Amino acid sequence: MRHRPTRSALYIPGSKPRALDKARDLTCDVILFDLEDAVSPDAKIAARDTLRAALEQGGYGARMTLVRINGFDTEWGQDDARAAAAMPCDGVLIPKVDGPADLDAVADVVGDVPLWAMMETPLGVLNAQTICAHPRLAGIVMGTNDLAKDLGAQTRDGMRTALQHCLLAARAAGITAIDGVFNAFKDDDGLQAECTDGRAMGFDGKSLIHPAQLDIANRIFGPSEADIDLARRQIAAFDAAAAAGQGVAVVDGRIVENLHIVTARATLAKAEAITALETT
Ligand SMILES: CC(C)(COP(=O)(O)OP(=O)(O)OC[C@H]1O[C@@H](n2cnc3c(N)ncnc32)[C@H](O)[C@@H]1OP(=O)(O)O)[C@@H](O)C(=O)NCCC(=O)NCCSC(=O)C[C@H](O)C(=O)O
Numbered sequence: 001m002r003h004r005p006t007r008s009a010l011y012i013p014g015s016k017p018r019a020l021d022k023a024r025d026l027t028c029d030v031i032l033f034d035l036e037d038a039v040s041p042d043a044k045i046a047a048r049d050t051l052r053a054a055l056e057q058g059g060y061g062a063r064m065t066l067v068r069i070n071g072f073d074t075e076w077g078q079d080d081a082r083a084a085a086a087m088p089c090d091g092v093l094i095p096k097v098d099g100p101a102d103l104d105a106v107a108d109v110v111g112d113v114p115l116w117a118m119m120e121t122p123l124g125v126l127n128a129q130t131i132c133a134h135p136r137l138a139g140i141v142m143g144t145n146d147l148a149k150d151l152g153a154q155t156r157d158g159m160r161t162a163l164q165h166c167l168l169a170a171r172a173a174g175i176t177a178i179d180g181v182f183n184a185f186k187d188d189d190g191l192q193a194e195c196t197d198g199r200a201m202g203f204d205g206k207s208l209i210h211p212a213q214l215d216i217a218n219r220i221f222g223p224s225e226a227d228i229d230l231a232r233r234q235i236a237a238f239d240a241a242a243a244a245g246q247g248v249a250v251v252d253g254r255i256v257e258n259l260h261i262v263t264a265r266a267t268l269a270k271a272e273a274i275t276a277l278e279t280t
């Protein structure tokens, strides 16, 4: 079960001290410290030191901290990986993963640091099963901008098969899956619709580009009061049914079986983990 909250995963350019500082007070569950696309080529080398200093200074609380490096097919990738391995972070996020060999190559450089993969190339999506089954992989983040570019997709629906295929692979491997970004960061209605869609598909959270997007993602990917109340009532009804020798209960006119109790317990565990994170 994935109990560490990942409702909101905010990209922060590793080259921007002001944004790195601001992130200490933001309500994101995951911070994606970026050395890749959010950093211009002329700022990439200096960004490593800027980011290392920010992480060493700390203040990011219990949020999950991942460092996105440049790919090993670029001049920066290997040095980024070496630098990230020495930073106090929870994992290294690898862009444009095409197959498990890309993970092996980074694993050889970073040692025991957990790996995360950006799923954003057609080949990577086709190889999602072997990528997600990699023993070092802790989670995936969808890269819908790169994916749309490579597919020629003009809408989210054009990427739906890829999104669901990657989600299936992540679930089969028991790892976390975070949805792609919504670029129009001033369009709250659009973000809400896309978060609702991602949650309905099964994603654990949404990657974000601006602090203004945090509240919507946290609300939609977190259990609501109604979800928590239903989970509690399902557990109570099922326990009562079991005590009476029944294998099935009924709540709000719907059957409740053991598998629903697994989901209900996960909902309560997620709510507790969110409360713990927010009070840290
Ligand atoms: C999109 C932005 C360039 C907008 O920046 P800005 O014009 O500064 O916005 P605001 O003036 O509204 O900012 C208000 C304050 O918020 C801070 N801020 C802004 N963005 C962030 C952030 N991401 N993290 C932390 N803090 C942030 C500003 O500093 C302002 O603070 P203050 O001065 O104290 O008031 C900008 O949001 C941005 O750069 N966003 C990140 C873009 C990014 O990371 N892009 C790459 C990742 S997306 C991607 O690559 C996905 C994937 O690979 C794919 O293929 O899909």
Ligand SMILES: [Mg+2]
Binding pocket: 037, 095, 118, 120, 143, 145, 146
């Ligand atoms: Mg990308």
